[in-house]
Amino acid sequence: MTERPVVVHFFGTYLPASEVWVHRQLTALQRYEPLVLARRLERVAEFLLPRPPVAEGRGWRGRAGRRVLGVAPRQLAAARTAGARLVHAHFGPVGRRAMALARRLRVPLVVSFYGRDLFAHPRGTTGLRRAYRQLFRCAALLLVEGPAAAARLVELGAPPERVRVHRLGLDPAAYPFRPRRRAPDEPLRVLLACRFTAKKGLPYAFVALARVAAEGLPLAIEVVGDAGADPAERRLAERLRTFVAQRGLTPHVRWLGFQSAAGLRAAMDRAHVLLHPSVRTPVDGEGGHPVVLTEAAACGLGLIATDHGDIPQLVVPGESGWLCPERDVTALVTALRQAATEPERLAAYGVGARRRVEHLYDLRRATWDPVYDAVLGACSSTATALS
Numbered sequence: 001m002t003e004r005p006v007v008v009h010f011f012g013t014y015l016p017a018s019e020v021w022v023h024r025q026l027t028a029l030q031r032y033e034p035l036v037l038a039r040r041l042e043r044v045a046e047f048l049l050p051r052p053p054v055a056e057g058r059g060w061r062g063r064a065g066r067r068v069l070g071v072a073p074r075q076l077a078a079a080r081t082a083g084a085r086l087v088h089a090h091f092g093p094v095g096r097r098a099m100a101l102a103r104r105l106r107v108p109l110v111v112s113f114y115g116r117d118l119f120a121h122p123r124g125t126t127g128l129r130r131a132y133r134q135l136f137r138c139a140a141l142l143l144v145e146g147p148a149a150a151a152r153l154v155e156l157g158a159p160p161e162r163v164r165v166h167r168l169g170l171d172p173a174a175y176p177f178r179p180r181r182r183a184p185d186e187p188l189r190v191l192l193a194c195r196f197t198a199k200k201g202l203p204y205a206f207v208a209l210a211r212v213a214a215e216g217l218p219l220a221i222e223v224v225g226d227a228g229a230d231p232a233e234r235r236l237a238e239r240l241r242t243f244v245a246q247r248g249l250t251p252h253v254r255w256l257g258f259q260s261a262a263g264l265r266a267a268m269d270r271a272h273v274l275l276h277p278s279v280r281t282p283v284d285g286e287g288g289h290p291v292v293l294t295e296a297a298a299c300g301l302g303l304i305a306t307d308h309g310d311i312p313q314l315v316v317p318g319e320s321g322w323l324c325p326e327r328d329v330t331a332l333v334t335a336l337r338q339a340a341t342e343p344e345r346l347a348a349y350g351v352g353a354r355r356r357v358e359h360l361y362d363l364r365r366a367t368w369d370p371v372y373d374a375v376l377g378a379c380s381s382t383a384t385a386l387s
Helices: 021-027 060-071 073-082 094-105 124-138 147-157 202-214 231-246 259-270 291-299 331-339 341-359 369-386
Strands: 006-014 033-041 086-090 109-112 141-144 163-165 189-192 219-224 253-257 274-275 303-308 321-325
Touching: 006 021, 006 073, 006 094, 073 094, 073 303, 086 094, 094 109, 094 124, 109 369, 141 253, 141 369, 147 163, 147 291, 189 202, 189 259, 189 291, 189 331, 202 231, 202 274, 219 259, 219 291, 259 291, 274 291, 274 331, 291 303, 291 341, 303 331, 303 341, 303 369, 321 331, 331 341
Parallel strands: 006 033, 006 086, 086 109, 109 141, 141 163, 189 219, 189 274, 219 253, 274 303, 303 321
Antiparallel strands: none
């Protein structure tokens, strides 16, 4: 069997609970073998790869090597030993650090942007333009999840010809589809699934749920996710729990915390709708396309989301879900009410969402393989022309 060319995947942390979808993309590769290099490793035993991931190392030799080489010596050695043909960095700031590795290996660099890295900087857009200036010159290709993110990347100074939309997909066959219909004597089963960050819009979700509950609509709410180590996330978690208690929602809410992929899938199986009201914030800016929306759509859940980032690529009003303006609690209430009282609409939206997943997000047709083929082919053509 011919060995597959190796692509280095460069991360800050591999693999936080909120980014387990990365493993799905890595294991779907058909013609290339991934080698993960990261500053820090987490949950590695849960997400096995053909080659073991390599962390930076914290000894004085590693620190000295990074100052001299711009990259951890043990990671550079691992990439060279593997004969890496390309470096793929995940998130813009990580791409900046990956430039040194790509330069030392003399291989092309691909960078994926996922949302926050297109907006978050103490000096805003001006700061991001300066921070990414060199990266935009060095990277062979810049990947984003949809046209809104592509436009933002060009606004920051990226050459349009190097920006490509490449959606994060899944295998629809792995997500059994079931149309959702609420029985008259059944509560509306609502799922919220996200990390407790401000851009996820959780306060608006709970205000809407409280209003619907006050109208007498029975609810069963499950929350998958939690706060991380960030103090702001922990304060938000406390505020949400206090609000739930004050509004009498405690008997109707189950806080499940971070879950495995199987745990999240089980929660989706129990739910009628996924409520995901993302908002733009001064700190995080705009998010990308939440992968949990794609997973819920594949399963047949009703999607209640906001007109935010590239979410409208999946959630199309009147076809595949309810798309509400950001921070519009009244619109969220209307969507929840319709999901509970109009079973045919709920079922039809689930069918429409599944179709959009099959059309736009089928991983069997959207792996990173053709991206690498194109980059390496272009580099080979350039080298031949110059020889």
